[in-house]
Structures are given as C-alpha cells and as structure tokens.
Amino acid sequence: MQNDSLKHFAIVCAAFLCGTASLHGGNWAPAGDDIRTPWAEKIDPSCPLPEYPRPQMVRGEWMNLNGLWDYGITEAGATGFKAEGEILVPFAVESSLSGVGRKITKENALWYERTFTVPKKWAGERIILHFGAVDWKTEVFVNGYAAGIHTGGFDPFSFDITPYLKKSGQQTLRVKVQDASDNSFQPRGKQCLINSGIWYTPVSGIWQTVWIEPVPLSHIDGYYTENDIDNGSVTVFVDAAVAEKDVLTVSLFEGGEGYSAENPASGAAIAKAEAKDGKAVISVPDMKLWSPDSPYLYGLKIEITRDGKVIDSIDGYTAIREISVCEDKGLHSYKRMALNGEPLFQFGPLDQGWWPDGLYTAPSDEALKFDIVKTKELGFNMIRKHIKVEPARWYYWCDVLGIMVWQDMPCCGDYVIDIQGEARDPEIVEAQTNIWSFGSLLGGTDCDVPQAWKDNFRKEWEAIMKSLRGFQCIVVWVPFNEAWGQFDTPEIVSLTRSIDSTRLINEASGGNFSLSGDIIDIHNYPAPTQKFFERKFINVVGEYGGIGYVIPGHTWNISEKWGYEGVKSSSEELMSQYEVYLEELKTLIKVGYAAAVYTQTTDVEGEVNGLITYDRAVIKVDTDRIAKGNRAVITSMNE
Numbered sequence: 001m002q003n004d005s006l007k008h009f010a011i012v013c014a015a016f017l018c019g020t021a022s023l024h025g026g027n028w029a030p031a032g033d034d035i036r037t038p039w040a041e042k043i044d045p046s047c048p049l050p051e052y053p054r055p056q057m058v059r060g061e062w063m064n065l066n067g068l069w070d071y072g073i074t075e076a077g078a079t080g081f082k083a084e085g086e087i088l089v090p091f092a093v094e095s096s097l098s099g100v101g102r103k104i105t106k107e108n109a110l111w112y113e114r115t116f117t118v119p120k121k122w123a124g125e126r127i128i129l130h131f132g133a134v135d136w137k138t139e140v141f142v143n144g145y146a147a148g149i150h151t152g153g154f155d156p157f158s159f160d161i162t163p164y165l166k167k168s169g170q171q172t173l174r175v176k177v178q179d180a181s182d183n184s185f186q187p188r189g190k191q192c193l194i195n196s197g198i199w200y201t202p203v204s205g206i207w208q209t210v211w212i213e214p215v216p217l218s219h220i221d222g223y224y225t226e227n228d229i230d231n232g233s234v235t236v237f238v239d240a241a242v243a244e245k246d247v248l249t250v251s252l253f254e255g256g257e258g259y260s261a262e263n264p265a266s267g268a269a270i271a272k273a274e275a276k277d278g279k280a281v282i283s284v285p286d287m288k289l290w291s292p293d294s295p296y297l298y299g300l301k302i303e304i305t306r307d308g309k310v311i312d313s314i315d316g317y318t319a320i321r322e323i324s325v326c327e328d329k330g331l332h333s334y335k336r337m338a339l340n341g342e343p344l345f346q347f348g349p350l351d352q353g354w355w356p357d358g359l360y361t362a363p364s365d366e367a368l369k370f371d372i373v374k375t376k377e378l379g380f381n382m383i384r385k386h387i388k389v390e391p392a393r394w395y396y397w398c399d400v401l402g403i404m405v406w407q408d409m410p411c412c413g414d415y416v417i418d419i420q421g422e423a424r425d426p427e428i429v430e431a432q433t434n435i436w437s438f439g440s441l442l443g444g445t446d447c448d449v450p451q452a453w454k455d456n457f458r459k460e461w462e463a464i465m466k467s468l469r470g471f472q473c474i475v476v477w478v479p480f481n482e483a484w485g486q487f488d489t490p491e492i493v494s495l496t497r498s499i500d501s502t503r504l505i506n507e508a509s510g511g512n513f514s515l516s517g518d519i520i521d522i523h524n525y526p527a528p529t530q531k532f533f534e535r536k537f538i539n540v541v542g543e544y545g546g547i548g549y550v551i552p553g554h555t556w557n558i559s560e561k562w563g564y565e566g567v568k569s570s571s572e573e574l575m576s577q578y579e580v581y582l583e584e585l586k587t588l589i590k591v592g593y594a595a596a597v598y599t600q601t602t603d604v605e606g607e608v609n610g611l612i613t614y615d616r617a618v619i620k621v622d623t624d625r626i627a628k629g630n631r632a633v634i635t636s637m638n639e
Contacts (some may be wrong), residue, residue, distance in 0.1 A: 018047035018064045028068055028088055029103030034557045035615045036357040039367040040097060045088055048097075051365045053132050053209040054156075055396040056470050057222065058315045061122065062213040065173070066090055069114040075105060076178055081111035089114075089210060092203040095281065095359040098113045103193065103202060105423075106180035116168040116212070125214035127165060130158045132208025132391055134177060135360075136186050139427050141174040151456065153179075153188065154389035154410055155463035156208070179204035182414070183424045185431070185453035185485065187460050189331025189387040189410035190352065193423040196560070198416065200352075202362040208391050218243045218304050219312040223250075224470040226502055227320045229340060232287050234380050235321060236273075236280045238302055246306050249273065250280040253299035255317065270298070278494035289340045290319035290472055292381040295402030319399055319472035323503055325518060325538060328637075334592035336637070337504065337539045339404070339475070344476075345637040346404060346595035347585075347630060349375060349384030349611065350543060353390055354604045356556060356614045360388070370616060371601055376401055378611065379627030381634060384597045387411050387481055389464055398473035405493070406476040406506065407468060408596075409461050436483035437511050438523060439531050446487040454487060458495055464497045477503055482510040482523065489514035509542040526565035528585050528596060540595035541588065543583060546609040549574045549620050554613040556605045563609035564599065574597045575621055582629045586636045594637075 028045040029037065044050075048066050052058055069089050072081035091098040093110055104110050118127060130381040131138065135153030139146070142164035150157045165171055181202040182192045192199035221239040228235070236250045251272040268597055273280040288296040300316040326338035351371065362368040368391070375383055383398070384406040398405055413432040414420075421429045430448070436596040437444030449457070460480065468474060477496050480486040486508065493507045493516040507517030520534050521542035548563020549571065555561060568574045585596055602610035611621055 018050060018067070022373075027086055028099045028198055028377040030096040030357060031099055032096050034356060035554060036096060037355060037363055037616050039363040040357045043088075043097065043363055047176070048088060048363075048364065049090060049209050049361075051393060051512045053130075053211060054392050056228075056316045056392065057220070059213055059215075059313075060212055061119075063116065063119070065114065065116060065210040065212065066100075067114070069112045070109045070344060071100065071113075073102065074109050074111065076107055076109050078109055081109075081113075081345075086114065087205075090206045090208050091361050092135070092207045092359050093205045094201050094203060095361065096357045097361070099362060104179060104204050105193065106178070106183055108178070110177045110179070112177070112206065113172065115172050117170055118165060120168075122214040125216060126160055126162045126219070128158050128213055128215055129144075129161045129173070130156065130209075130211050131206065132156050132210070134175075134206050134208075135188070135203050136179040137177065139176040151186075152460045152463060153186065153203075155460065155467050161212075175206070177205045182420065183428055185410045185412045185428070185449055185455060185456075187410040190354075192223050192414075192420050194420050195605060196419055197562075197606065199420065200354055201359055207360045214306075214595075216311050218240070218246050218306070220302050220304065220314050222470075223316070224298075224304060224466075225318045225472075227322055229287060229289065229320065229322050232284055234284055234298075234318065236275070236282065236300070236302075236318075238275050238278050238280065239551070240275075240278065240302075240304065242304060242549050243306070246304050246311060248275040248280075249303050249305065250275055250282065251301045251303075252282050252284065252318075253301070255299050271591040275302075284320065287320055290321040290399075290402070291339055292376075292402040292404060295319070295400060297399060297401060301457070317399075318470070321472050323475040325504070332535070332592065334535065334594070337475075337538060339524070343388040343638060344381070345589060345634045346382040346406075346540075347598075347634050348380040348384060348404070348406075350386050350600040351375070351599050352386050352600060352602070353381045353388045353394075354602075354606050354614075356605075361391075365393060367616065368394050369401075371612075372397050372401055372403055374424055374619065375601060376403060377623055377627060378621075379630030381635075382406065382475075382595070382597075383601075384408070384478070386485075386600075389468070392467075392471075395468060395471035395473055399471055403473060405471075405474045406478055407474050408481060408509070409464065411481055411484035412449065412453060412457055413436045413483075415484070432485065434483055434486065435593070437513075438482070439511075439514055441515070441520070441532055441534060444483060447483075447485050448488075449485060449487045457485075457487075458492070461492070462495065462499055465496065469500050475503055476506050476519070478506045478509050480508045480512070483508070483512040486512055490516040493517050495544050504538070506540075506542070525599070526581075528581055528588055528593065530588055530593070533592060535592065538594045539592055540597075541585070542595075542597050543595060545578070546598065546599040546607075547577050548608045550608050551613050551618045551620065554615050554617055555603065555608060556614055558606045561608045562606060565609070567608060571620055575625065578621070578626065579629055584635050585633050589633070592602040596633075632636075
C-alpha cells in the first residue's frame with residue numbers, strides 16, 4: 001500500500017506556488033567581493049530556497065514568498081519607509097546573498113515590502129502567514145493593518161492574516177524589524193556588531209523562508225511524539241483547533257532506512273488511533289529503532305474528519321529512539337549515554353552553522369545537507385549545534401541521514417573585550433562581567449541579567465524547544481555555554497525538563513555548574529584533557545581541538561586567521577596532530593568520559609580551525625583516514 005504521507009514528504013509539493021509580484025531577478029547580485037560557496041551562483045532570485053520549509057508537517061497547498069522584496073532602513077521610531085532598493089529574502093541584510101550587505105543597530109529599523117495574490121481556489125479558507133525565523137523584533141502589516149508582533153530570533157511564528165486581506169487582487173505585506181544584536185541581552189549567539197575572533201557578523205531581519213498556506217477553521221497546528229520502547233508504543237501529542245463534532249486521528253505507516261526526500265519511502269499502514277484530548281497512543285508491532293547506523297523513519301498522517309469527511313490533513317514522520325543515562329559494566333560503573341538502552345560514545349564536531357555568503361542562511365537545501373553528509377563521512381555520529389538554531393530542514397536531514405544532535409540555546413551575553421565594548425552601552429558591558437569557573441566544579445558567578453531579559457530568555461528557550469522537540473535526532477539540550485550570559489541555572493534546567501523530560505540536559509557546557517543537569521562538560525584547548533571528574537554525572541569533553549590550517553583562496557577577507565592549536569602548514573600536519581588527540585580521547589574514555597566535541601566543522605570568518613573551508617570547497621583532511629580514526633574512538637568505549 002502506497003504511503004501518501006511519505007510520497008509528498010518534505011519536497012516541493014505539486015501544489016507549490018511561488019509569489020511572483022514585484023520580483024525583478026535581473027536586478028539582484030550578491031553584495032561585496034568576499035568568498036562564496038559553490039551554491040551561490042545557482043540561486044534563482046525569483047524564488048530562493050523553494051523547498052517546503054516545514055518537513056514534519058506538510059500540506060499540499062502553500063505559497064512561497066521568498067524572493068526580492070523592497071527594503072529600506074530608517075530610524076527605529078519610524079512608522080513608514082521609502083524603498084532604497086531590493087533585498088533577497090530570506091537572506092539577512094548583512095549577508096552577501098541579500099544583495100545589500102549593510103549592518104543595522106538598535107537605533108535603526110529594517111523594513112520589507114512586497115505584494116502577493118491569494119489563489120482563488122483558497123477562497124473560504126483561513127490564510128496563515130508563516131515566518132521560519134526573523135531576528136529580532138518583528139511587526140507585520142497586511143494592507144496597512146497591524147497583523148501581529150513577534151520577538152525572538154530563532155523560533156518560527158505565524159499570523160492568521162485572513163481579516164486583513166482584500167477580497168481579490170494584490171495584497172501588500174510590510175514587515176518592520178528591529179535588532180540590537182549584542183548591544184542588549186536578547187539571545188543572539190555569536191553575532192557581534194564588531195566581529196572579531198570567535199564573534200561573527202551580525203544577522204538581522206528575515207533569515208528563513210516566508211510562506212502562506214490555507215487552512216480550514218478546524219485545523220492542525222502542530223504535533224510531537226514521545227516513545228516508549230519498553231512497551232512498544234508511541235504517543236503523539238497534537239495541537240489542533242477542533243470543533244465539538246470533529247474527530248482527530250493519527251495514522252502510522254511503515255517507512256524505510258535511508259529515507260530521503262529524493263527517494264520517498266512507501267509502506268503499509270501500521271496503526272491508527274483517535275486522539276483524545278490531543279493525545280493518541282499507538283502500539284507499534286516489530287518496532288524499528290532509529291540510530292546513526294539505522295536511521296529508520298515512520299510516516300505519520302494526522303487528520304480531522306467531520307461526518308466521515310476529511311476537513312484537514314497533514315503528512316509527517318517520526319523516528320523511534322530513546323536516549324538515557326546508563327552505567328557501564330566496568331569496575332567503576334561510569335555513567336554513559338545510552339541510545340536505545342545501549343551505551344554509545346557520542347563524538348562529533350562543534351558546528352557553528354555559518355556561511356560566507358548567507359551568514360545564518362545556507363544558500364540552498366543542498367548546501368544545508370552538505371555539512372551533515374560530510375560529518376557522517378568523516379566518521380562522526382553526533383553534531384553539537386553551537387549557540388545557533390537551524391531551519392527545520394536541517395534537523396530533518398539529521399533525522400534522515402542518522403546523526404545525533406546536541407542543541408544549544410543561543411547565548412544572551414559573552415566575555416566583553418575592548419573592541420566589542422565600543423559597540424555596546426556601558427550597562428550592557430558591566431552586566432556581563434561574571435566569573436567563569438572552567439577548571440573546577442566550584443566557583444563561577446551569574447551575569448547580572450535584568451529581569452525583563454531573563455523572562456525573555458525563558459520565553460525564547462521554551463519556544464525553541466517546543467519547535468524542535470519533534471525531531472528525534474536531538475538527544476541533548478544545552479541551555480548555557482561557557483557562562484556567557486548565564487543566570488539562574490537550576491531554574492533554567494527545571495524549565496528545560498518541564499518542556500521535555502525525554503532528553504538529557506547539559507546544563508552548562510564548559511563550566512559554572514549547578515549540578516542540576518545530567519552532564520558535566522569540560523572544555524579544553526587544544527588537547528582533550530581531564531581537569532576534574534564527578535562520577536555522579538555523565539562526564540564529557542564538550543570542546544577541544546581547533547587545529548588551524550589555511551587554504552589560500554578559500555578564506556574570509558579578514559586579516560586575523562587563527563586556530564586554537566596554531567596554524568599548521570599542511571594537511572598532513574593537521575592530520576597527525578588530530579590523531580594524537582584521538583589517542584588521548586581513548587585514554588579519557590577508559591577513565592569514564594562519555595562524549596567529545598571537536599572544534600570544528602568548518603572555518604568561520606577569521607577562524608581557520610575547520611575540517612572544511614568556510615566556502616565548503618575544500619575538505620582539509622583525508623576523509624577515509626579520519627573516519628577510520630573517529631570510528632575507532634567511538635567503538636573503543638565498549639571494547
């Protein structure tokens with residue numbers, strides 16, 4: 001039996017439309033003359049990133065609003081703008097691929113405007129406007145009416161714009177964005193107005209896909225799953241607007257290993273259950289578990305029916321796996337991470353997720369997938385997504401390809417250095433001068449984060465977790481890194497656990513531990529090392545390495561080029577040093593360490609410590625040789 005929920009899964013649907021009003025592709029060109037990725041020249045400015053942006057919840061009718069929009073930059077308090085040119089959405093205004101390449105500050109507002117036409121066949125439906133992510137404060141206007149406001153740079157949001165639409169003809173969409181970047185306590189990761197060292201070019205405005213879709217009054221808003229592998233069941237939690245007589249059902253279908261959008265799997269229906277109070281429990285016979293070696297996905301279909309007629313339907317998928325804490329069978333009973341009940345050493349790169357041409361935004365879905373594919377080819381089984389949140393399709397590819405993910409929360413502070421302090425208000429500088437205890441379990445202080453920004457941090461972290469918890473590739477949440485903007489750690493751990501108790505919590509990667517999470521995470525550069533050990537927790541090396549190597553012609557146009565291990569003169573020197581660290585990791589594993597993170601996947605701006613160049617054009621290492629060494633480290637834990 002053909003599985004329709006997988007046939008259309010995460011591809012450009014047959015009913016896909018790309019809004020074409022006000023698009024003039026011939027006027028667009030990348031800004032600046034810095035290096036770009038190979039995918040940049042393949043961009044179609046009439047509709048970049050045309051793939052369906054929400055692969056876990058696909059509807060057959062939608063319209064992509066990516067493309068060229070009018071833009072302008074004004075004072076922050078302005079109530080309107082005059083177009084200064086065109087910007088390519090969804091690339092941030094600072095990026096090359098936006099065609100603009102300009103920075104904004106807290107004194108500015110960035111404006112966007114375009115028109116679109118709602119298809120006649122959508123008449124009678126509610127029209128939902130979706131934003132994958134916009135950094136940071138977003139105000140949306142439709143035909144001059146205020147449609148909604150959102151704050152947060154990393155979570156998806158949407159508005160029902162039906163009341164503001166004209167009955168026919170062109171509709172005008174206007175967006176106002178304000179972004180203070182690091183001159184505030186908003187979560188912003190490694191963005192800094194003065195980019196230097198490990199701090200990168202800021203990202204402002206729309207940086208993920210914008211689209212609209214029609215839905216009925218009774219419709220599905222979202223879902224996530226929780227697995228019980230001991231009892232052979234999956235619980236599907238559905239968020240839906242359902243009328244009194246409507247019936248909400250969830251169906252599970254066979255999928256397949258190696259599932260991909262290019263080669264959609266098909267399978268027979270396994271089970272169907274009615275959702276009561278938004279929850280459906282499905283028994284799964286002969287349960288197939290997801291792992292990096294066998295990334296099996298099941299198809300899902302969720303439907304609302306009324307008197308036997310389907311009112312709303314979405315196609316999606318899930319994976320079945322369990323992440324937990326276990327003790328090994330050795331003399332010391334070290335705590336390890338278990339995947340599906342079996343101890344597994346987790347080993348992967350620190351992945352910043354930056355692009356020389358698109359900054360936060362990969363130039364194409366193929367590019368987005370590229371980094372994950374190469375990570376697998378290099379023999380890793382995990383990625384630490386470092387203080388950034390990716391578009392949904394990135395996590396989809398991790399699910400499909402089989403790679404575990406540690407998901408960081410973007411920080412709201414850092415260690416202020418003089419050059420960055422020049423771009424910040426004095427109170428912002430002063431409140432971030434906390435103490436980072438990275439060589440001991442004890443010590444360390446909180447940042448003096450104002451209460452309003454603490455509340456906002458909690459709001460954004462909750463929204464990020466809720467938007468991502470359906471992706472089973474994610475196995476660890478990381479709320480804080482190296483004490484950057486860190487505050488009230490036990491409370492944030494409690495919040496994290498209340499939103500999702502099925503994953504492990506790495507409360508403070510690199511130091512300032514409250515001993516309320518599951519993991520003690522040590523950072524050390526360049527070599528992995530044991531600074532201290534706490535046997536009541538899982539102990540990991542959350543960052544090490546950073547071996548630099550410059551490939552001429554493939555570096556960012558910045559004078560400072562550096563790595564934590566210095567800069568090697570050849571690939572062989574890099575490989576030899578890397579292999580020394582592999583042997584040191586094997587020693588650490590024998591004395592209780594359960595995971596390691598190498599810095600890093602790619603070069604980023606001035607950092608040349610990637611295994612791949614910033615433009616993704618050159619793999620700096622011998623792939624087969626490094627993969628063999630990495631796999632040997634992973635398997636050594638159970639030898």
